[in-house]
Amino acid sequence: MTIAKDMTGGIALWRQIADAIRLDIVGGKLATGDRLPTEAALAQRFSANRHTVRRALSVLADEGVVGAEQGRGTFVRSARRLSYPIGKRTRFSEGLAGQARTLTTQHLGSRVENANAAVAAALGIKPGNRVVRIEGVSLADGLPLSRTTTWLPYRRFPDFAGRIVERLSFTAVFASYGIADYSRSSTRISARHADVEETKLLGLRPGAILLVSEAVDVDAEGVPISYALSRFPAERMELVV
Amino acid sequence: MTIAKDMTGGIALWRQIADAIRLDIVGGKLATGDRLPTEAALAQRFSANRHTVRRALSVLADEGVVGAEQGRGTFVRSARRLSYPIGKRTRFSEGLAGQARTLTTQHLGSRVENANAAVAAALGIKPGNRVVRIEGVSLADGLPLSRTTTWLPYRRFPDFAGRIVERLSFTAVFASYGIADYSRSSTRISARHADVEETKLLGLRPGAILLVSEAVDVDAEGVPISYALSRFPAERMELVV
DNA sequence: TCTATTTGTCTAATAAACTAGACAACTACT
DNA sequence: AGTAGTTGTCTAGTTTATTAGACAAATAGA
Known part of the structure; x- marks a missing residue:
């Protein structure tokens, strides 16, 4: 999933990133328990700043979809639809x-x-x-x-x-x-x-x-x-x- | 259709307004040829600035859904889905x-x-x-x-x-x-x-x-x-x- | 012709989103 | 113990979104 770099569509970048990651999870590319790419890697993948990626991840964490663990990484919590x-x-x-x-x-x-x-x-x-x-x-x-x-x-x-x-x-x-x-x-x-x-x-x-x-x-x-x-x-x- | 005033969802206000108006049109509340409420009225309805409404309308105009005519108003151009x-x-x-x-x-x-x-x-x-x-x-x-x-x-x-x-x-x-x-x-x-x-x-x-x-x-x-x-x-x- | 109404355009100020960099805190491994 | 790699937190600057106000241009009707 590629996302729009230019914020001309009225959808905030952090939301596009959150949607893309959530899609990988509910779509089966990432299974429950899997570790996500590092924040730095995600930032590179989406051509965004690490802080923007962190905002997307914090939204997904609030939803219960992922959970971050300091020093270890961010992991898929639940993946069912x-x-x-x-x-x-x-x-x-x-x-x-x-x-x-x-x-x-x-x-x-x-x-x-x-x-x-x-x-x-x-x-x-x-x-x-x-x-x-x-x-x-x-x-x-x-x-x-x-x-x-x-x-x-x-x-x-x-x-x-x-x-x-x-x-x-x-x-x-x-x-x-x-x-x-x-x-x-x-x-x-x-x-x-x-x-x-x-x-x-x-x-x-x-x-x-x-x-x-x-x-x-x-x-x-x-x-x-x-x-x-x-x-x-x-x-x-x-x-x- | 009510929209979220606080831009905390990552969807720009002008896009929410455009989506709401488009929904009124494809949903049948507004028929082809109908005149939309004035920009001032829409601004009041969505609790937004007139410029924000204008941005939403310009998007719908680009899509061919509505067309603005100076001095007269903004009209529904096509409404089919x-x-x-x-x-x-x-x-x-x-x-x-x-x-x-x-x-x-x-x-x-x-x-x-x-x-x-x-x-x-x-x-x-x-x-x-x-x-x-x-x-x-x-x-x-x-x-x-x-x-x-x-x-x-x-x-x-x-x-x-x-x-x-x-x-x-x-x-x-x-x-x-x-x-x-x-x-x-x-x-x-x-x-x-x-x-x-x-x-x-x-x-x-x-x-x-x-x-x-x-x-x-x-x-x-x-x-x-x-x-x-x-x-x-x-x-x-x-x-x- | 005059007036009220409506869209079009410009300038300016504020709020939010995004980027950038640095460093702390924690984990896993050697 | 030391090191590399990861997430957490802070400050700062830039770009974009939103609001605000004023006035021009076009339309419709009295």
């Missing part, structure tokens, strides 16, 4: 089972609002129609994995918000509405920088990159039942189709 | 047909090398085995859409490099090896910043975000035939499953 499978039958908890010890979902709140153009198009209803909007965050072993906003048609699921706080999973609440099975109709994937709220809720550093997934689930008859906008930290997650 | 479909039968040219007038693929070169751990695992061969590596860039209406590196087992496809320059598509070359049909076995999707080479080849500005797709194609018997690492500019493309 979770995989989130996407397919016809995508279920959140099933997909990540086995990759983490504990998996929790926090419901941050919900409200009824009028559908904007994007939500209406996804759910196949008219803009302005009432929809239930649910905000949530999911965590694996205490580490935030995704920030999700879900919209559902109010007419069909008037008390969805009330039921989601009792039953823990969307699957269970859908079942309570008589929907035994549902499937994924489409998933759109994009990427962008995190904003302030996402940075806070996901425990990221400002400037982190998010994978953004927009998914529509349909019932057995093919009628849209939910539109979910999920944001995953790209440094901790990858999506698998 | 191409969708790249991913599924069991993913074919590059088919997927984008209809979204662009012209679709071209440039072959940047190829060579035979030894498979590293990642490539070997994807192709189901031993690390160190010989593989053909092919570099390419694809363009829609002259605008770069993806940068792809493909690895194939040398034993099975010794002259793949020679044939790809004559026949234009991978599908055609596979057919010349007697592979009438093939399908996508898995696709892993992640995101990161572009490096210098990718920035140049894709015609991006430093610091642009890439969607990274790692795909394995298999023949009718399920034997891996290719491992492709594609990088899409997140500002111009989204992936649809």
